[in-house]
Amino acid sequence: MEINNVVVIGSGTMGSGIAAQLCNANIPVTLLDLKTEISQKAKEKILHSRPPLLIDKSKIDNIKIGNIVDNFNVVNEADWIIEAVVEKIDIKQNIYEKIFKSRKKGAIVSSNTSSIPIKILTEKMSKDEKKDFCITHFFNPVRYMSLLEIVKSENNDLNKINSLKFFCENLLGKGTIICNDTPGFLGNRVGVYAMQVAMTEAFKLKLSIEEADSVFGRPMGIPKTGVFGLYDLIGIDLMVDVLKSFIKELPPSDEFQKVAKEIPLVKKLIETGYTGRKGKGGFYRINKTDGNKILEAINLETGEYFVSKKIDIKSDKVDIKKLINRKDKYGEYAWSVISKIIKYASSLVPEITNEFNDIDEAMRLGFNWTKGPFEMLEEIGVKNFFERVDSFENNKFLENLSKSKDENYYGERQKYTDIETLGKIKPKAIKLDKHDSAEIYRFKDFNIIEFTTKANTLDYDSMDCLKKATDKPLIIINESIQFSAGVNLNYIMKFADKGDFKSIEKFIRYFQETCKHLKYCDHPVISAPSGLTLGGGFEVLVQSNFVVSHTNIVVGLVETIVGLVPAGGGCKEMLWRWSQTEEAIKDPDFAPLKVFDIIGYAKTATSPVEAEPLKYLKPDDKKLMNRNCLLPYSRKILEENRDFKSPKECKFNLSGKEVKEKMIKILEKLYNDKVILDHGMEVGKELANVLSGGDTNLGKEISEDELLKLEFNSFMKLIESKKTQERIKHTLQTSKPLIN
Ligand code: NAD
DSSP: OOOOOEEEEOOSHHHHHHHHHHHHTTOOEEEEESSHHHHHHHHHHHHTOSSOSOSOGGGGGGEEEEETTTTGGGGGGOSEEEEOOOSOHHHHHHHHHHHHHHSOTTOEEEEOOSSSOHHHHTTTOOHHHHHTEEEEEEOSSTTTOOEEEEEOOTTSOHHHHHHHHHHHHHTSOOEEEEEOSOTTTTHHHHHHHHHHHHHHHHHHTTOOHHHHHHHTTGGGTSOTTTTHHHHHHHOHHHHHHHHHHHHHHSOTTSTHHHHSSOOHHHHHHHHTTOOBTTTTBSSEEEEEETTEEEEEEEOTTTOOEEEOOOOOOSOOSOOHHHHHTOSSHHHHHHHHHHHHHHHHHHHTTTTTOSOHHHHHHHHHHHHOOSSOHHHHHHHHOHHHHHHHOOOOTTOHHHHHHHHHOOTTOOOOSOTTOOSOOHHHHGGGSEEEEEOSSEEEEEETTEEEEEEOSGGGOBOHHHHHHHHHGGGSOEEEEOSSSOSBOOBOHHHHHHHHHHTOHHHHHHHHHHHHHHHHHHHHSSSOEEEEOOEEEETHHHHHHHTSSEEEEESSEEEEOOGGGGTOOOOSSHHHHHHHHHHTSHHHHHOTTHHHHHHHHHHHTTOEESSHHHHHHHTSSOTTSEEESOGGGHHHHHHHHHHHTTTOOOOOOOEEOOOTHHHHHHHHHHHHHHHHTTSSOHHHHHHHHHHHHHHHTSSOOTTSOEEHHHHHHHHHHHHHHHHTSHHHHHHHHHHHHHSSOOOO
């Protein structure tokens, strides 16, 4: 079965997200709604979406639009028709009737419903029609949430379902899991239960919402929005609708019912317009007093708002075992929540799926959890878990495990895919070294580095790992979404606060030395980025010999925002890339001025298509839609480069003072126009000094090391300045830039 033409009916949040992802995969798609104006508006929304739904905005017109009356004939030509209209059974069924009258024989018809069972959606369909109908449950935002659940019924032609899975996996880049027709399928059944448990236990154990979010967040390997933050993000009213649907669909005996009961505070919030971020606020709100924006958090007992308190439970790493063993209320809360999630998820096997592994993967792909419930159980340890857990009647999975006591019950990872992913390789690889900031794996004849810090920020230890791992061909890749958000600024500031600039010098020198070593060592080094690839993260990438990039990356050199200049070779490499262009051959100042513009404005790209014109990525870097394919493709490159020879060092000819003056002129204009202030001027001047080559002229050849020295000197000068330190502190506290 080939899919060359798709129609999406319903151009709301999901329909437009799905159409955009089809457009990203270069599949012709038509988006229909009740009126053409609605789909036209949807197209505009796609174009201006943040984060962007399109990889390449110039392709927006590849999404055709229309309405379901005048343009329904497009259905005749489609290989796949996706219904994504409002969650109303009769409306959906009417649409199917119309589709089946017009569709090409054998074309697949699917619904994006999140709660209506297939048996209800298909109740009016003929046997032949049922054969080609399934649910394709995408997650929002479609480009960024990997999970796609394909829900099948006993009527389906399995070959067709499998080829749809193949298409969605390989062309749309989705982590595609086939599941049974049960309420909430896999992701939402466990994910929404987990949210409800996290919420009800916070009430029960009298935790503040900030406390609950600080536990049910990064320490548990869950996104930092936590539970109350996530409620606000999704919309408190929408969550109530989701819960109503679960209450209706699930039997009264289901444990879900216990945590889905209406909570008076939630009811009050909705009644008063506190529906979350889209409304006046929710559990959290922003209070604007005297022009200041203050984050407030609700008191779960009184319903009053107070200035939100930052809670630091001093657990920066995902360590479930340590977390549940804490002898404080956070440990008690964590155990209570985690054990309930494990009990519930395991009670659903085999009803919702035969593969418990699929539940873990659905949580990873659909909710960005680092570990699913069964992996959490594995980490806690079977013996430990049963020593502590209370009852688990009628839970066949736990009953069996309590008898077998098999600590190695877990087996293979990511069973839903045939792709040889990083997740599958890791358990088979040898862990070479245990570091704090990265993990080195040896697999066959190559090494893998996976960064392990928050947002995979880099420090001395990360550099140590990179260096050590170059004794073999090396692939730098992460299971967590971000490649690296750059150098760990907290780490830098710890030294700066003590006035210990010698330690910062030592780190920067090592950073430079390591990145340069990546480029010139005897073995090939491949970076396989996805997500944030910023600052120092980009400097690692740009000095790797090959790049295999996911199409969802945010890449750029953003150091100037925090009052610094790239000092790990970023300026040098960007200069080199731009000096290879035709314009640069004609005009020696072209490259430095171009790079001055890119780094000075801290320009970022949100996809490879945006990254190439800035030369953050090269045309021959590989770009892939499916993250799971990054490792196999990197291995293919290693295979093809067995006789790898490291590149020759670059030499630069820069005009020094001449081009620096041009840059200063640009800065002066920005300063006079008040686009930059005093410190912006200082940072700009340092950048100008680096990119002009310092004290040089066109007749002089300068080496990479000389450029690195300029980067180093400017970085150190800036980090020692109070105003740069103020910028860094401000950004660390608020995630926003400080203009000073
Ligand atoms: P939405 O309200 O944003 O969009 C629905 C669209 O359907 C609207 O543009 C509406 O004009 C259109 N529509 C209504 N009746 C129609 C008809 N007869 N013909 C053509 N168009 C019609 O809804 P949504 O959030 O995009 O949800 C769509 C589906 O996806 C629902 O089944 C929902 O349960 C499911 N879903 C939603 C999410 C989510 O996060 N929003 C996630 C997964 C699944």
